[in-house]
Amino acid sequence: MAALDEFGEIVKRNEPLAPYTYLRVGGPADLLVLPRSREELAAVVRCCGRDKLPLRVIGGACNILVRDEGVRGVVVRLTEPVFTEIHVAGNRVQAGAGAAVSKLISRAAEAGLAGLETLVGIPGTVGGALRCNAGDRSGDIGQFVRQVEVFDAKGEVHVRERDELQFTYHWSNLDDPVVLTAEFQLEPDAPDAIVKRMRKAWILRKAGQPLTYQAAGRIFKNPRGLSASALIEQAGLAKTRVGGAEVSEREAGFIVVHPGGTARDVLRLIDLVRSRVQERFGVELELEIRVW
Numbered sequence: 001m002a003a004l005d006e007f008g009e010i011v012k013r014n015e016p017l018a019p020y021t022y023l024r025v026g027g028p029a030d031l032l033v034l035p036r037s038r039e040e041l042a043a044v045v046r047c048c049g050r051d052k053l054p055l056r057v058i059g060g061a062c063n064i065l066v067r068d069e070g071v072r073g074v075v076v077r078l079t080e081p082v083f084t085e086i087h088v089a090g091n092r093v094q095a096g097a098g099a100a101v102s103k104l105i106s107r108a109a110e111a112g113l114a115g116l117e118t119l120v121g122i123p124g125t126v127g128g129a130l131r132c133n134a135g136d137r138s139g140d141i142g143q144f145v146r147q148v149e150v151f152d153a154k155g156e157v158h159v160r161e162r163d164e165l166q167f168t169y170h171w172s173n174l175d176d177p178v179v180l181t182a183e184f185q186l187e188p189d190a191p192d193a194i195v196k197r198m199r200k201a202w203i204l205r206k207a208g209q210p211l212t213y214q215a216a217g218r219i220f221k222n223p224r225g226l227s228a229s230a231l232i233e234q235a236g237l238a239k240t241r242v243g244g245a246e247v248s249e250r251e252a253g254f255i256v257v258h259p260g261g262t263a264r265d266v267l268r269l270i271d272l273v274r275s276r277v278q279e280r281f282g283v284e285l286e287l288e289i290r291v292w
């Protein structure tokens, strides 16, 4: 029997991942699984453990570069309503890990709950944002988290409470295989005031993103006290191109991919940028994007 055969129609074999990713490059997953319920997801996680199949969850794939060779094992996408629901109760909002961060922000704003609006314009899902502690100098998602519900490698549910969780710059200690839901503690405020701050944050964030390209990724972390984009720009690397991958002219921390570009092009461009910045400034740029 082939791997995960018992899950029938929720499993897609040899499924190209590029269309699911922000950079629109990369090869297929051996098995892409779209569970319809928590029970089904738990069973998939248990099976992966039993059969020693590598298991990964893909969110909006805004922070993932899939290699052209593709991904061995199982990739799970949490797109069914059971994984994307958002509930508001008092000053708390509970969101499924598959929900878009933009939805979470707008639901909170509608309910007159403030805090998350500084994250407006960050693409991706709640699960991905928690793993990467998405945010910037004006705040990050981690600071509002009260608890996170996860599946461990045996498909059992655990609740990670605030005091067990650590969030630092683009990092969290959430390393369970699957994040299921998260609860956020927010502050009441007038919806008008929240929307005003959202607009301001949106303008600021969009000013720092490439505009014209659909396929773009924020590649490097900012080294302590420095800006990755500024270093890349000062090294004269804006618009540098390898195959179909190009350092964005507008925001040098991003790489954009032209039609026909490959993950290999992106990886070669990353190596070139890192070595030039190292030579010029003695700074080692760390990857923000996760390479699969």
Ligand SMILES: Cc1cc2nc3c(=O)[nH]c(=O)nc-3n(C[C@H](O)[C@H](O)[C@H](O)COP(=O)(O)OP(=O)(O)OC[C@H]3O[C@@H](n4cnc5c(N)ncnc54)[C@H](O)[C@@H]3O)c2cc1C
Residues within 6 Å of the ligand: 022, 056, 057, 058, 059, 060, 061, 062, 063, 064, 078, 097, 098, 121, 122, 123, 124, 125, 126, 127, 128, 129, 130, 131, 132, 133, 134, 135, 136, 170, 176, 177, 178, 179, 180, 205, 209, 216, 217, 218, 290
């Ligand atoms: C145009 C653009 C602008 C951006 N601006 C910002 C910014 O201002 N600030 C910032 O911090 N980031 C920014 N990013 C990066 C990215 O948007 C964030 O890191 C985002 O939070 C990633 O979410 P995602 O759902 O796409 O995660 P993915 O890229 O799909 O996944 C990221 C990691 O999280 C894991 N993961 C995802 N979901 C789950 C889950 N349910 N359970 C377990 N693991 C999971 C994945 O396996 C992977 O390891 C930007 C990216 C782009 C393309």
